[in-house]
Amino acid sequence: MNKLQRTALALAATTAALTAAVAPAAASPGPGVLSSTGCHGTTCIYVNGSGLRVNYAVVTNKKGSTVGRGMISSNWDGRTHTGPRLKKGQSWRFDYNRIMNNGNKVCGSIEGIDVACVTIHR
DSSP, rough: OOOHHHHHHHHHHHSOOOOOOOOOOOOOOSTTTTEEEEETTTTTEEEETTTTEEEEEEEEEEHHHHHHHHEETTTTTEEEEEEEEEEOOOOOEEEEEEETTTTOOEEEEEEEEEEEEEEOOO
């Protein structure tokens, strides 16, 4: 992963046009637990949390022909977390366990391609 791809992913976390507000999950794992899923192209990001608390995020190589490292980032801390190589249908989870700011974005991609994001809301 080169510096340009990392920069693109971090920039996408702050300016992504494809966002989804955090909404109650269809089958919530417990009271007060919210989740959100956003997809773009061949990548999906699932974020689990409650209010501004983000428990974890999962990036999935949904149907892509791209095989590469899963990446999850947020504009809360500006960091990009790089996971294992993901083939079609594989996922990788990163545990945040943080309280983020209202309006922060959490994004995921496969090697910086097809960046999908969700926006954190109260």
